[in-house]
Amino acid sequence: MSETIKEESLITNDETILLEAKALSHEFDYKLFENINLILEKKQSIAIIGVSGSGKSTLLNILSSLLAPKDGEILFDKQSIYKISKKNLLNIRREDFGIIFQAHYLFRGFSANDNLEIATLLSGNNIDKELLVKLNIEYVINQGVGELSGGQQQRLSIARVLTKKPKIIFADEPTGNLDKDTAQTVMDTLHEYIKKNDSGMILVTHENELAMQCDKVYKLENLHLKELK
Ligand SMILES: Nc1ncnc2c1ncn2[C@@H]1O[C@H](COP(=O)(O)OP(=O)(O)OP(=O)(O)O)[C@@H](O)[C@H]1O
Ligand SMILES: [Mg+2]
Numbered sequence: 769m770s771e772t773i774k775e776e777s778l779i780t781n782d783e784t785i786l787l788e789a790k791a792l793s794h795e796f797d798y799k800l801f802e803n804i805n806l807i808l809e810k811k812q813s814i815a816i817i818g819v820s821g822s823g824k825s826t827l828l829n830i831l832s833s834l835l836a837p838k839d840g841e842i843l844f845d846k847q848s849i850y851k852i853s854k855k856n857l858l859n860i861r862r863e864d865f866g867i868i869f870q871a872h873y874l875f876r877g878f879s880a881n882d883n884l885e886i887a888t889l890l891s892g893n894n895i896d897k898e899l900l901v902k903l904n905i906e907y908v909i910n911q912g913v914g915e916l917s918g919g920q921q922q923r924l925s926i927a928r929v930l931t932k933k934p935k936i937i938f939a940d941e942p943t944g945n946l947d948k949d950t951a952q953t954v955m956d957t958l959h960e961y962i963k964k965n966d967s968g969m970i971l972v973t974h975e976n977e978l979a980m981q982c983d984k985v986y987k988l989e990n991l992h993l994k995e996l997k
Contacts, residue, residue, distance in 0.1 A: 784809045786936055786968040792840035801991045813969040815979035818988035824972045825940055832938035833861045866934030870941045874913045880924050881909045887931040902957050918945045930961055937969040
């Protein structure tokens with residue numbers, strides 16, 4: 769009897785965990801962090817703050833499948849993502865992970881709409897018109913990417929990532945170019961998305977106020993993640 773209960777709780781646990789980082793360590797010229805452990809659950813948002821150069825982007829790159837850590841592992845969907853084949857890792861990155869970079873990679877020379885179409889082709893989802901209205905970019909959708917302002921491009925790249933319907937959003941200062949109100953709208957859109965889709969988000973930001981709106985907040989400091997919330 770007690771064994772059954774034990775098993776059940778294990779299963780529930782497994783189903784709520786989206787991503788698990790175990791004993792991560794990394795360094796370039798100097799040691800950035802060591803023995804970092806982190807769990808992301810469904811519907812949960814985690815913010816990571818810390819001074820410039822502390823290694824936030826490096827940590828996010830490792831968590832989001834872009835950079836193998838020097839030590840430790842990342843578990844997603846019962847797989848250790850740097851131990852599986854390149855092809856499987858690419859599939860996870862393409863289908864399950866939504867990565868929002870500070871420098872956004874839109875296809876220049878194409879319209880805003882073309883850039884969204886590409887995401888729908890990859891994922892089989894439709895462009896969510898409501899999302900475009902929420903992000904206040906529906907009226908620039910037929911313009912070329914080169915004609916959009918920096919903030920409009922940033923919101924377009926966020927719309928493109930959400931169109932993919934990712935299970936996890938990794939965002940590196942996604943509101944860096946935006947005024948306060950627009951930044952709040954973007955954050956509200958991201959929070960709403962993860963709650964509605966059973967997804968999770970790991971956000972790197974310099975803005976404490978936006979960080980504190982996340983379920984958990986960590987500061988990368990002295991090689992470790994310090995829990996602030
Ligand atoms: N590919 C790389 N090769 C060598 N060194 C790197 C590489 N990427 C990052 N670094 C170094 O690692 C350190 C941490 O960089 P990282 O970009 O992770 O910091 P950050 O906390 O995101 O800073 P910021 O807040 O300025 O974005 C820096 O000293 C940086 O020069
Ligand atoms: Mg950075």
